[in-house]
Amino acid sequence: GKDPKIIEPLVPVDLVVDHSVQVDFAGSEDAMDKNLDMEFTRNRERYQFLKWGMQAFDTFKVVPPGIGIVHQVNLEYLACGVLSDADDIHYPDTLVGTDSHTTMINGLGIVGWGVGGIEAEAGMLGQPVYFLTPDVVGVCLEGTLREGVTATDLALTVTEILREAKVVGKFVEFYGEGARQLPLTDRATIANMAPEYGATMGFFPIDAETVNYLRATGRDEVHCATYENYYRAQGLFGIPAKGEIDYSMNLTLDLGTIRPSVAGPRRPQDRIEVPNLGGKFAELFSQPVDEGGFGRDGSELAGVSADVPVQNNGTESLGHGDVVIAAITSCTNTSNPSVMLAAGLLAKRAVERGLKLAPLVKASLAPGSRVVSDYLEKTGLQPYLDQLGFNLVGYGCTTCIGNSGPLDGEVEKAILDN
Incomplete structure (x- = not known):
């Protein structure tokens, strides 16, 4: 009361x-x-x-x-x-x-990171957020990404490198000509993964690309001008070139060396290049759990399978390594138009070649905002995703945080029994 x-x-x-x-x-x-x-x-x-x-x-x-x-x-x-x-x-x-993953906003040149609920509540009520002055690790990006290589591939490689460099509790700032030519959505993808590489922040300074992004996402022109003029007046505008800033530690990454990759089965820093995926899974299958593997008997990989009833259509074989959930989601991926449009184009090609979703796979599309649906509709790609079974299920984290919902009962039984 x-x-x-x-x-x-x-x-x-x-x-x-x-x-x-x-x-x-x-x-x-x-x-x-x-x-x-x-x-x-x-x-x-x-x-x-x-x-x-x-x-x-x-x-x-x-x-x-x-x-x-x-x-x-x-x-x-x-x-x-x-x-x-x-x-x-x-x-x-x-x-x-x-x-x-609050650090995603670091891609827009905004200082921010994730905190616990009590600390956030204290901030809401006017209390300061205290932290020790951190080391700042500079990562000089050189060159350009090759065709077919995504910002997600780059983020996974950055995660692998920075985990080895032990940047936990430190600020990371990306600079150099390679950083300057990255679109803002690619910068945001890399900044988003700061928790995975262990840093408090993965920061990209403010420049013309940042202003253009604010303008393109509907911020009014007066605000965009104020934003640019303020940071120019403060001497904080522009991505530094190599040698302009004295960082606590310096690392260099050639963007031209990045290859298509997937996150490791247990940790994202255990990056696996796509051509090596099949062989790496077979290797990890029998590798001990304390070494990052699954600790299973190697003979089970090809020798154990189950015939799973498919609704009114016989049975399908399910074995180790088979995919049962295919979800297009996460703030890391769906915020990036190049990645989402690539998914749509891949779906288009698949439909044109007569490919269909495997019967035992639960597919879903859960973008990070309605903007994604707008451009998938405008480009005519959403119908192809729908035909493959990647219908819109909502806008949220869904499968990325375990909210994938129930599997088909027969599929779940086959997994639990084996």
């Missing part, structure tokens, strides 16, 4: 509900609507409370489920880059978020 204004947040707070929606339904045109209906039914009391909070506080806003993943929504919509107070004094935008 007390006045909620006594705990009014002293800084702007945005609560983006992205960790809740689950893929209970997939492979149909109405999958997203069904998943959202299930979400609101399952968590009705939670949303009633959040609605009260929006009405009670002036500085608290809620982005409901079905809109996107917080880091992508922040990048495309929420982040300002520069702020001002009532006296028209301008200062840099900063951020703490209750998710480790």
